[in-house]
Amino acid sequence: MKRVGIRDVAQRAGVSISTVSNALNRPHMVSERLVERVRSAADQLGYVPLQAAQQLRAGRSGLLGMTVINIANPFFADMVAGAEDAASRAGLRVLVGNSSDDVAKERDHLELFERVQVEGALVSPFGPLEPWLERLRGRGIPVVLVDAVDDTGELPSVSFDDVAGGRLAAEHLISTGRRRLAFVGAREEVRQVRERLQGARLAAAAHPDVTVEPIWTRRTTSDLGRAFGEQLAARSPADRPDGLITSNDHLAIGVVHGLISQGVRVPDDVAVVGYDDIEFAAIAGVPLTSVRQPAREMGRTAAEILLARIAGTAGAELGNVVYQPELVVRASTAGHALRAATHG
Amino acid sequence: MKRVGIRDVAQRAGVSISTVSNALNRPHMVSERLVERVRSAADQLGYVPLQAAQQLRAGRSGLLGMTVINIANPFFADMVAGAEDAASRAGLRVLVGNSSDDVAKERDHLELFERVQVEGALVSPFGPLEPWLERLRGRGIPVVLVDAVDDTGELPSVSFDDVAGGRLAAEHLISTGRRRLAFVGAREEVRQVRERLQGARLAAAAHPDVTVEPIWTRRTTSDLGRAFGEQLAARSPADRPDGLITSNDHLAIGVVHGLISQGVRVPDDVAVVGYDDIEFAAIAGVPLTSVRQPAREMGRTAAEILLARIAGTAGAELGNVVYQPELVVRASTAGHALRAATHG
DNA sequence: CTTCGATTTCGAACCGCTTCGATTGAAGAG
DNA sequence: CTCTTCAATCGAAGCGGTTCGAAATCGAAG
Numbered sequence: 051m052k053r054v055g056i057r058d059v060a061q062r063a064g065v066s067i068s069t070v071s072n073a074l075n076r077p078h079m080v081s082e083r084l085v086e087r088v089r090s091a092a093d094q095l096g097y098v099p100l101q102a103a104q105q106l107r108a109g110r111s112g113l114l115g116m117t118v119i120n121i122a123n124p125f126f127a128d129m130v131a132g133a134e135d136a137a138s139r140a141g142l143r144v145l146v147g148n149s150s151d152d153v154a155k156e157r158d159h160l161e162l163f164e165r166v167q168v169e170g171a172l173v174s175p176f177g178p179l180e181p182w183l184e185r186l187r188g189r190g191i192p193v194v195l196v197d198a199v200d201d202t203g204e205l206p207s208v209s210f211d212d213v214a215g216g217r218l219a220a221e222h223l224i225s226t227g228r229r230r231l232a233f234v235g236a237r238e239e240v241r242q243v244r245e246r247l248q249g250a251r252l253a254a255a256a257h258p259d260v261t262v263e264p265i266w267t268r269r270t271t272s273d274l275g276r277a278f279g280e281q282l283a284a285r286s287p288a289d290r291p292d293g294l295i296t297s298n299d300h301l302a303i304g305v306v307h308g309l310i311s312q313g314v315r316v317p318d319d320v321a322v323v324g325y326d327d328i329e330f331a332a333i334a335g336v337p338l339t340s341v342r343q344p345a346r347e348m349g350r351t352a353a354e355i356l357l358a359r360i361a362g363t364a365g366a367e368l369g370n371v372v373y374q375p376e377l378v379v380r381a382s383t384a385g386h387a388l389r390a391a392t393h394g
Numbered sequence: 395m396k397r398v399g400i401r402d403v404a405q406r407a408g409v410s411i412s413t414v415s416n417a418l419n420r421p422h423m424v425s426e427r428l429v430e431r432v433r434s435a436a437d438q439l440g441y442v443p444l445q446a447a448q449q450l451r452a453g454r455s456g457l458l459g460m461t462v463i464n465i466a467n468p469f470f471a472d473m474v475a476g477a478e479d480a481a482s483r484a485g486l487r488v489l490v491g492n493s494s495d496d497v498a499k500e501r502d503h504l505e506l507f508e509r510v511q512v513e514g515a516l517v518s519p520f521g522p523l524e525p526w527l528e529r530l531r532g533r534g535i536p537v538v539l540v541d542a543v544d545d546t547g548e549l550p551s552v553s554f555d556d557v558a559g560g561r562l563a564a565e566h567l568i569s570t571g572r573r574r575l576a577f578v579g580a581r582e583e584v585r586q587v588r589e590r591l592q593g594a595r596l597a598a599a600a601h602p603d604v605t606v607e608p609i610w611t612r613r614t615t616s617d618l619g620r621a622f623g624e625q626l627a628a629r630s631p632a633d634r635p636d637g638l639i640t641s642n643d644h645l646a647i648g649v650v651h652g653l654i655s656q657g658v659r660v661p662d663d664v665a666v667v668g669y670d671d672i673e674f675a676a677i678a679g680v681p682l683t684s685v686r687q688p689a690r691e692m693g694r695t696a697a698e699i700l701l702a703r704i705a706g707t708a709g710a711e712l713g714n715v716v717y718q719p720e721l722v723v724r725a726s727t728a729g730h731a732l733r734a735a736t737h738g
Numbered sequence: 739c740t741t742c743g744a745t746t747t748c749g750a751a752c753c754g755c756t757t758c759g760a761t762t763g764a765a766g767a768g
Numbered sequence: 769c770t771c772t773t774c775a776a777t778c779g780a781a782g783c784g785g786t787t788c789g790a791a792a793t794c795g796a797a798g
Contacts, residue, residue, distance in 0.1 A: 103754035335679025447784035
């Protein structure tokens with residue numbers, strides 16, 4: 051019932067505590083005979099060293115911290131998986147904090163990271179975090195931003211070119227003949243969203259007859275998307291956008307469903323572009339054209355930069371990595387899909 | 395750059411280390427004046443106690459461990475959220491280990507739980523884990539199974555009546571006129587899957603003219619589902635099942651897509667029932683009839699039982715909670731939906 | 739002005755492990 | 769046979785907190 055400690059192993063093997071530690075962690079310092087004996091004693095007792103004690107002594111935790119906005123979103127789930135890959139290769143574990151779109155939770159996680167003394171943090175920020183990040187830095191905990199860039203340029207980051215993503219989506223719609231575009235997203239405050247809109251406007255600027263109407267929803271669930279789609283269907287055709295850029299696939303799939311349920315045809319009446327290219331985009335009722343972000347690679351790269359920072363080597367030159375978007379064209383915009391694809 | 399420790403706070407406040415500790419953790423033992431002084435010193439320095447040191451001394455970590463089969467599946471994501479709710483109410487954090495359908499990873503997490511000395515574990519088992527669970531028990535770490543039951547009856551559990559789920563799905567199909575049912579799932583070894591099949595067979599047994607054909611896929615992704623749907627479409631109509639029960643919604647949505655893409659009508663030619671009622675079930679191309687499991691409640695309840703076990707109180711009577719299924723009828727089986735719903 | 743008890747503060751041990759310097763013993767050199 | 773050298777093993781310090789019992793302080797009662 052009691053925990054098996056290093057003492058128990060030492061006693062069983064008939065050696066001192068320090069010899070057990072050496073045999074297990076630095077076998078070259080101990081005679082083969084004893085290494086063997088200690089190992090078997092440890093196995094028999096099922097000894098597992100207590101991480102807290104190791105950490106206390108070593109001053110390091112073997113942990114990376116990572117916060118993500120919403121783990122239920124496959125984009126972030128993949129990002130985490132990528133980071134875990136890179137970390138485990140370096141023998142570190144990743145402590146994942148899921149903010150669930152909640153600023154308080156996000157800060158909570160950052161504090162936890164400090165308490166457990168993570169060796170570095172990957173942060174995909176949701177709310178404004180400058181003071182917290184500054185503090186981590188003050189504590190000597192390196193931080194790498196993921197899917198975000200630092201305005202002050204102090205923090206390295208791995209991000210995605212959202213302006214290009216928005217532009218790519220808009221250009222695709224324009225090239226398939228759409229003229230009255232709308233951009234549907236939640237929260238103008240979120241940088242990613244702002245930039246995509248900006249990209250869309252940039253693309254529109256090249257065509258005097260193209261307009262971009264921004265529309266804000268409260269959140270980006272498929273339910274809200276559906277409600278919005280129905281609402282949109284109620285507008286008169288002349289007043290209705292004929293091309294939609296949405297801020298993620300959940301929202302987009304909902305919108306498409308809402309439109310169709312009210313008899314609006316997709317893509318004939320309204321073309322829709324999503325964002326993230328999640329698993330369901332390909333098999334939605336109307337397969338969804340979507341902007342693909344290389345989530346897994348982003349997570350992996352971010353972790354690698356962080357690890358380099360931690361090691362103190364080669365940190366500087368890996369400052370800010372920006373990934374480029376890729377448009378996956380499917381039926382929801384299929385009008386002149388092939389022609390568009392070669393354009394983009 | 396250096397960590398702020400309790401010593402730094404003590405020095406700044408001009409008191410001893412132990413007084414700082416007392417002022418922070420047991421303020422009633424210290425004069426108000428000093429509590430104030432210590433607090434402000436701690437704030438100014440940004441002192442955060444090191445969790446490893448606290449844990450080492452206290453012998454407890456303030457952590458619950460939880461393993462899930464696949465966090466990307468909303469069913470498990472919700473389960474985790476429920477458990478976190480209950481745990482945080484008790485002041486504990488949840489360390490989540492995502493197995494990603496990988497037995498080795500799952501065991502890894504269990505070992506981590508031992509190393510960090512979690513106070514209890516919620517385990518949603520994927521592979522065979524008896525020896526590991528036995529070991530945790532031997533270490534005095536209480537375990538509660540989630541979405542599983544212990545054959546030996548030693549471990550408390552919160553599960554879902556999968557036999558009833560399978561039966562409910564099959565009865566619904568039968569009552570809408572289907573006769574050649576098929577059950578599509580991955581891995582017969584997984585208990586949940588076996589039981590759902592068993593439930594389906596039970597329902598079929600009441601109707602001499604109804605058959606249930608089990609079909610095994612390698613995994614349950616929508617991609618495989620789609621491939622399988624296309625394959626099914628290639629069968630001659632007479633040879634093809636007219637009612638499908640799938641082991642989750644991802645698979646089901648893929649199958650529906652595959653069928654339709656080959657000109658097979660859903661639900662007219664083949665009706666499909668999914669499992670989990672995920673967000674996309676409602677807005678799939680053909681909205682999906684699905685068996686709903688109360689994931690969040692299950693997670694919450696499991697955590698509550700675990701907490702009771704940890705506290706040593708009231709553990710026994712909360713042995714095995716079994717949740718009942720609910721069928722959400724949508725278009726993918728809509729034939730005689732209303733009549734069926736009143737039946738079931 | 740003592741004395742005593744209550745209250746507040748402090749010193750030191752301890753949690754489990756790693757690591758450094760010291761000790762032991764055996765082997766080789768003189 | 770003694771002295772040195774080196775490898776193998778051990779003892780003890782210390783990581784950063786918490787907590788227990790001792791010490792100090794203070795006020796009130798004698």
